[in-house]
Amino acid sequence: MLKAVSLTAVAVMCLLLVVPMDSGAAEKADEQGWISLFNGKDFTGWRISEDGDWKVEDGVIVGGGNRSHVFSDKKFKDFEFKTECQLEPGSNSGVYFHSDYVETWPVVGLEVQLNNTHGDPRKTGSLWGVTHAFESAAKDNEWFELHVKVVGNHVQTFVNGKMIIDYIQPNGVTDDRRVREEGGSFALQAHDPKSVMKFRNIRVKPLDSKKSKDK
Incomplete structure (x- = not known):
């Protein structure tokens, strides 16, 4: 009887080793370290x-109507973030x-502006209220890639591979609109009833700030 119990226990242990504890594919990093934040089906x-x-x-997140935001449950401090975006003409949006x-x-946090032809002079890739670009590197009704890299107090934004902002936050900034030591969530913005924005392929690569600075 004792031998039978022991064999059963061994079999169970082997199954636990073979079957992964976390079956959520969306949270597993790919070979380059990227983690999907959007499953393409719903707002899980x-x-x-x-x-x-x-x-x-x-498979696309579509926002419009009155002002609102969609916040990620997961929070990150140092990272690279990428998403593909599309705006209808005159739309204003952003990614916090x-x-x-x-x-x-x-x-709290910083907003990366998404605005190709809206009246706000601060265009796509700007860090709204902090440092700005006044010409858009993207076009309405076309998909473009937004890429944000944050390491410590250093923030870089890119649109279709072109660097838009290269910003180092000065020491001692206490305003809520800032890089935060504790990190935080991402948020997609619906700015106003006349704006329509789309997002797909939303992903993040967590970074080790010390290793990144040493490179």
Whole structure:
């Protein structure tokens, strides 16, 4: 009887070793270290504020209607972030990082502006309210890639591979609109009823700030 129990225990242990504890494919990094933040089907892993008019269509997040934001549940400090975006003409949007969920405008963190032809002079890739580009490197009604890299207090933004902003936050900044030591969530923005924005292929690569600085 003891031998039978022992064999059963060994068999169970072998199964535990073979079957992974986490079967969530969306949270597993690929060979380059990228983790998908959007499963292409629904808002699992995200939280919508202000009952916003967000939906998923054909693997794409579509935002519009009144002001609202979609916040990621997961938080990151040092990272590379990439997503493909598309704006309808005259639209205003953005991607926040180092933020926290709230029911109004994000209170903390920095916003990477998405605006190709809206009246706001601060165009796509700008760090809104901090440092700006006044010509857009993207076009409306076309998919473009937004790439954000944050290491310590160093922030870089890229649009279709072109660097837009290279910003080092000065020491001692205490304003809520800043790189935060504790990191935070990402948030996709629906700015106003006249703006329509789309996002797909949303992913992040966590970074080790010390290793990144040594390179």
